[in-house]
Amino acid sequence: xxxxxxxxxxxxxxxxxxxxxxxxxxxxxxxxxxxxxxxxxxxxxxxxxxxxxxxxxxxxxxxxxxxxxxxxxxxxxxxxxxxxxxxxxxxxxxxxxxxxxxxxxxxxxxxxxxxxxxxxxxxxxxxxxxxxxxxxxxxxxxxxxxxxxxxxxxxxxxxxxxxxxxxxxxxxxxxxxxxxxxxxxxxxxxxxxxxxxxxxxxxxxxxxxxxxxxxxxxxxxxxxxxxxxxxxxxxxxxxxxxxxxxxxxxxxxxxxxxxxxxxxxxxxxxxxxxxxxxxxxxxxxxxxxxxxxxxxxxxxxxxxxxxxxxxxxxxxxxxxxxxxxxxxxxxxxxxxxxxxxxxxxxxxxxxxxxxxxxxxxxxxxxxxxxxxxxxxxxxxxxxxxxxxxxxxxxxxxxxxxxxxxxxxxxxxxxxxxxxxxxxxxxxxxxxxxxxxx
Amino acid sequence: xxxxxxxxxxxxxxxxxxxxxxxxxxxxxxxxxxxxxxxxxxxxxxxxxxxxxxxxxxxxxxxxxxxxxxxxxxxxxxxxxxxxxxxxxxxxxxxxxxxxxxxxxxxxxxxxxxxxxxxxxxxxxxxxxxxxxxxxxxxxxxxxxxxxxxxxxxxxxxxxxxxxxxxxxxxxxxxxxxxxxxxxxxxxxxxxxxxxxxxxxxxxxxxxxxxxxxxxxxxxxxxxxxxxxxxxxxxxxxxxxxxxxxxxxxxxxxxxxxxxxxxxxxxxxxxxxxxxxxxxxxxxxxxxxxxxxxxxxxxxxxxxxx
Numbered sequence: 001x002x003x004x005x006x007x008x009x010x011x012x013x014x015x016x017x018x019x020x021x022x023x024x025x026x027x028x029x030x031x032x033x034x035x036x037x038x039x040x041x042x043x044x045x046x047x048x049x050x051x052x053x054x055x056x057x058x059x060x061x062x063x064x065x066x067x068x069x070x071x072x073x074x075x076x077x078x079x080x081x082x083x084x085x086x087x088x089x090x091x092x093x094x095x096x097x098x099x100x101x102x103x104x105x106x107x108x109x110x111x112x113x114x115x116x117x118x119x120x121x122x123x124x125x126x127x128x129x130x131x132x133x134x135x136x137x138x139x140x141x142x143x144x145x146x147x148x149x150x151x152x153x154x155x156x157x158x159x160x161x162x163x164x165x166x167x168x169x170x171x172x173x174x175x176x177x178x179x180x181x182x183x184x185x186x187x188x189x190x191x192x193x194x195x196x197x198x199x200x201x202x203x204x205x206x207x208x209x210x211x212x213x214x215x216x217x218x219x220x221x222x223x224x225x226x227x228x229x230x231x232x233x234x235x236x237x238x239x240x241x242x243x244x245x246x247x248x249x250x251x252x253x254x255x256x257x258x259x260x261x262x263x264x265x266x267x268x269x270x271x272x273x274x275x276x277x278x279x280x281x282x283x284x285x286x287x288x289x290x291x292x293x294x295x296x297x298x299x300x301x302x303x304x305x306x307x308x309x310x311x312x313x314x315x316x317x318x319x320x321x322x323x324x325x326x327x328x329x330x331x332x333x334x335x336x337x338x339x340x341x342x343x344x345x346x347x348x349x350x351x352x353x354x355x356x357x358x359x360x361x362x363x364x365x366x367x368x369x370x371x372x373x374x375x376x377x378x379x380x381x382x383x384x385x386x387x388x389x390x391x392x393x394x395x396x397x398x399x400x401x402x403x404x405x406x407x408x409x410x411x412x413x414x415x416x417x418x419x420x421x422x423x424x425x426x427x428x429x430x431x432x433x434x435x436x437x
Numbered sequence: 438x439x440x441x442x443x444x445x446x447x448x449x450x451x452x453x454x455x456x457x458x459x460x461x462x463x464x465x466x467x468x469x470x471x472x473x474x475x476x477x478x479x480x481x482x483x484x485x486x487x488x489x490x491x492x493x494x495x496x497x498x499x500x501x502x503x504x505x506x507x508x509x510x511x512x513x514x515x516x517x518x519x520x521x522x523x524x525x526x527x528x529x530x531x532x533x534x535x536x537x538x539x540x541x542x543x544x545x546x547x548x549x550x551x552x553x554x555x556x557x558x559x560x561x562x563x564x565x566x567x568x569x570x571x572x573x574x575x576x577x578x579x580x581x582x583x584x585x586x587x588x589x590x591x592x593x594x595x596x597x598x599x600x601x602x603x604x605x606x607x608x609x610x611x612x613x614x615x616x617x618x619x620x621x622x623x624x625x626x627x628x629x630x631x632x633x634x635x636x637x638x639x640x641x642x643x644x645x646x647x648x649x650x651x652x653x654x655x656x657x658x659x660x661x662x663x664x665x666x667x668x669x670x671x672x673x674x675x676x677x678x679x680x681x682x683x684x685x686x687x688x689x690x691x692x693x694x695x696x697x698x699x700x701x702x703x704x705x706x707x708x709x710x711x712x713x714x715x716x717x718x719x720x721x722x723x724x725x726x727x728x729x730x731x732x733x734x735x736x737x738x739x740x741x742x743x
Contacts, residue, residue: 047650048609049627055552058611058624118609118624118651125589125608136588136612225586227618227715375620376712377573381539381556 009426010164013418014171016263022411029408036401039394040115048118050394056379057372057389062116064364065399068247069109069406070143070219071240071360075248076102076150077212081205090276092428093268093420097255099154100419101248104409106147106215108402115398135221142214149208156201159187160194160423176416216244223367229299229306230371239291243360246284246330250356253277255410257350259419268420271345278344281352285331285338292327310374319370322362330359509664511603514642517595522685522720523577523658524598524699526708529726531679532557532570533734541674542574542656546645547631552623554656555671559735568733569726572679574671575600575621575656576711576719583613583622592653598685598720599658601642607652614653618715622655658682668693677730685720 018026043050053060079098083091114120130137162184166177187193220240223231233239256277260269299307300315314323334352337343343352369389373379379387391399413419479498487493539555548554554574561568577600584594591607594600614622628650629636636647643661648654659669667673672680673693683690683699690699702708706724 047627048624051626054626055614055623056620058614116610118611118653119607122589122606122608125591125606129589129591129606131588131590134586134588134612136586136610140588222612223615226616227582228615372615376618377556377558377620379620380558381553383551386551 005429006426009429010168010422012265013268013420013422013425014165014168015415015418018415019262022262022415026408026411029404029411032404033401033408036398036404039397039401043115043394043398044120050392052390052392052395054386054389055382056375056386057369059116059368059372060389061365061369061391061395061399062112064361064368065402066109066112066116067219067240067364067368068361069105069112069402070215071244071364072248072251072357073102073105073109073146073150074212074216074241074244075252076153077208078245078248079252080153081208081212084205085209089428090273092424094252094256094273094277095157095424096154096417096419096421097259098248098252099150100410100413101251101255102150103147103154104406104413106143106150107409108406110143110147111405112399112402115402135218135225138218139215139222142211142218146208146211146215149204149211153201153204153208155183156197156204157421157424158417159184159197160189161418161421163187163189164422165418179416213241216240223371227376228371229304229310229374230367233295235291235294239288239295242284242288242291243363246281246288247357247360249277249281249284250330250334250353250360253281253349253353254357257346257353259414260346263414263419265420268425274346274349275341275344278338278349278352281349281356282335282338285335285356289331289335292331306374306376310371313370313374314366318373319366323366326359326363326366328359329355330363331356334359508639508641509643511605511642514601514660515593515595515603517597517599518660518663519596520686521597521663523660523663524683524685524690524720524722525577525658526681526683526690526697526699526702526722526724527572528679528681528706528724529569529571530724530729531677531731532572532726533677533731534559534570535676537674537676538572538671538680541670545659545670546654546657547629547635547648548623548654549625549627549629549648552654554621554623554654556621559733567726568735569729570733571723572671573619573621573711574721575658576619576717576721577656577658579718579720580716582616582618582715582717586612586616588612595660597660597663599660601657601660602645602653602655603642604640604645604649604652604654607649609651609653611653618712618717622653624653625650 039050051060051062076099079091080095084095114123117123126137126140130140132138162180165172166180166185169177172180217237217240220236224233224236226232253274256269256273259265296311296314300311303311313319334356337348337352337355342348373387373389476498478496481497482494483497483500484492484494534557536557539553539557542548542555543553546554556573558571558573559568560571577598579594579598581592581594581600583592584600587593588610589606589608591603592600592613593603609624611624614620614624625648629648631647638647640647640649641661643657643664645654645657662669668682668691669680672682675692678692678694681690681692681695681697681702683696685699688699690697690702702724703722706727708722708724710719710722
C-alpha cells in the first residue's frame with residue numbers, strides 16, 4: 001500500500017514534456033529574448049544614446065528592473081529559510097518554486113545591471129580597482145554570495161530527486177539521464193549522506209537570511225546614500241525588504257497556480273496552500289503599506305522645500321497616475337481580495353498575485369525615476385528632451401527581454417527537474433502517517 | 438598675471454635658445470633635434486626678446502613652435518600638484534549671463550553640443566528677493582559624494598583639492614551623477630563627435646580630452662593650465678571678471694585683471710558656499726549679488742514666452 005502511494009507520488013511529480021501551450025509559451029519567451037538581444041546589440045554599437053536616459057534621468061527602467069529582480073529573488077530566503085527555520089511544514093512543496101525564482105531573478109539582476117553600464121567591457125575594473133567604500137562593490141559582493149547560496153539551496157534538496165529520476169529512467173532521453181548522473185550520481189541516499197545534506201541545508205538556511213537582507217538593503221542604499229529628495233531616507237532598507245518579500249510571495253502564488261493547473265498538481269499544491277500563501281501576502285502587503293505610509297506621509301507633513309516638488313509630482317502631478325496605480329495594484333486591491341476566505345481560493349489568489357507583481361514593477365519605477373527629475377538646482381542649459389524621460393523601444397525590449405529570460409529559465413528548469421521536491425514530499429507523507437498510527 | 442606672462446616668455450625663449458645651441462654646436466646628426474639639422478636659412482629675420490631682456494634677431498627658418506608641456510602621467514595626474522589648494526570664487530554681482538565662460542569651456546574641452554560643464558542658473562532665493570545669475574560647475578568638494586560612491590576609483594580627489602575623472606577607467610555606472618547634489622556631471626551618451634586629431638589623443642585626466650563614449654565628464658578646474666601657470670578657460674574668457682581663481686594656501690584669487698586676498702574677500706563680502714548643510718565642503722565660493730554691475734534681465738525667459 002505504502003509502496004503504491006510512493007510510486008504515485010513519483011509518477012505525478014516527475015518533470016513532464018511541454019504540451020502545445022507549453023511550446024507556444026516557450027517560443028514566445030524565446031522571441032522576446034531575441035528582440036531584447038537585438039536591442040542590446042544596437043545599444044552596444046551606438047551607446048546609451050539609444051535609451052531615453054539623459055543627464056538628469058541617468059537611471060531609468062534598467063535600474064528599476066534591476067531593483068525589481070533583486071526584490072523578487074528575496075522570496076527564496078523567505079520560503080526556504082524563514083519558514084523552514086520556524087518549523088513550518090506546509091511550505092515544503094513550494095520551496096523549489098521559490099528557490100528557482102530566486103536563482104533566475106538574481107541572475108537577470110546581474111545581467112541587467114551590466115546592460116545599464118556605459119562601458120560593460122570594463123566590468124573587470126570592479127575587481128581590478130574595486131574600492132570598498134562604494135555601495136556598488138557591496139552590492140557585487142552580496143549579490144554574488146546570495147547567488148551561490150541560492151544555487152546550493154536549489155541543488156542539495158535536488159540530489160535525492162536526481163537519484164529517483166535516474167532509477168525511473170523511463171521517459172527520459174539519454175542526454176538528460178547523462179546530465180542527471182553528472183549532477184548527482186554520487187548520491188546514494190545513505191543515512192550518512194542524508195544527515196550531511198540536512199546539516200548543510202540547515203547551515204545555508206541560516207546564512208541566507210542575513211545575506212538576503214543584505215542584498216536588498218544594499219540595493220536600497222544605492223539610493224539612500226545620496227542626498228536626493230525621495231531617496232534620502234533612513235526608512236529605505238526596511239521599506240525595500242518588506243516590498244521585496246511582498247513581490248516575491250506574489251510571484252510564488254502566480255507560479256503555484258500556473259504549475260498546478262498545467263502539471264496537474266492539484267493534490268500537491270492544494271487549496272490550503274493558496275489559503276496560507278494568501279494570508280502571508282495580506283500580512284506582507286500590510287507591512288509594505290506601513291513602510292509606505294512612513295516613507296511618504298512623514299515628509300509630506302513637513303513639506304521641506306526640496307521634497308515638496310517631488311511629493312507633489314507623485315501625489316497629484318506628473319507621476320500621480322503611476323504612483324496611485326502602483327499603490328493600488330500592489331497593495332490595496334490584493335489585500336481586499338485576499339482578506340476574504342473566498343478570495344484565497346486558487347484563481348482569485350492568482351489574480352491577486354499577478355496584481356502584486358505588476359504593481360511592484362511600476363512601484364520600482366516610481367522609486368527610481370521621479371527623484372531624478374527633481375534635482376536641487378533647476379534643470380538648466382540642457383536640450384529640452386533632457387527634462388523628461390520616457391523609455392525608448394530599445395529599453396522596453398531589453399527590459400521585457402530580461403523578464404522573459406527569467407521566466408524562460410524557470411520554465412526550462414521545471415521541464416528538466418521536478419518542480420515539487422519528490423523525496424521531501426514522500427518523507428513528509430511517511431512522517432505524517434507514522435504520526436497518525 | 439604679469440609673472441605668468443614673463444614665465445611664458447622665458448619658457449619660449451629658453452626653448453628657442455636650446456634649439457639654436459643644438460643646431461649650432463652639433464656636426465653630427467642630433468638625435469634630439471632632427472629638424473634643426475636640415476634647416477636652411479631663409480634670409481628672413483625676426484626679432485625676439487631673450488631671457489636677459491635683450492632684443493635678438495634670428496633667421497625665421499630656425500623658429501620652431503615649442504610643443505605644449507608634455508602630458509603628465511596618469512599617476513602624476515592622480516596625485517595632483519604639491520603645495521596647492523585650488524579655490525574658485527564667483528562674484529555674483531558681476532554676472533550678467535553672457536555665458537562666455539560656458540562657450541570657452543565647451544570649446545576647450547570639446548564638450549558634446551547641448552551639454553555644458555558650466556551652467557548659468559537664473560536664481561531667486563525667495564518670493565520677494567531679487568533674482569540673480571549663478572554660474573555653477575563642479576564644486577571640487579573636500580568631501581566629494583561622487584568620489585565616495587565611485588566603485589572603481591575612476592573619479593578621485595587630489596592633494597591640490599581638484600576632483601578629476603579617469604575616462605579610461607570609468608565603467609559608466611552613473612552612480613556619481615546620482616550622488617552629486619549640484620547636478621554637475623554629464624554623460625557621454627554617444628560617441629563624441631571630435632576631430633580625428635583630438636579623438637586620437639591619449640586621454641588625460643588633467644585636460645579631460647578627449648571625452649569618451651559611455652563615460653562621465655565634468656569641470657576639471659583646468660589643472661593643465663595651472664601647471665603652465667595660467668588661469669582656467671572660464672576665468673580668462675569672462676569679460677566681467679566674475680570668476681576668481683587661486684590658491685588657498687597662497688591666499689590669493691585672481692580673475693587676471695584684479696587680484697584679491699582670498700580670506701579678506703570672503704570675509705568682507707560675506708562669501709558662502711552652495712548647500713553648506715550637506716557637508717560636502719565645496720572649494721567653490723560665492724560672493725552675494727550686492728552692489729551689482731548689471732540689472733538682471735532674463736532674455737531666455739522672454740524668448741521662451743514669445
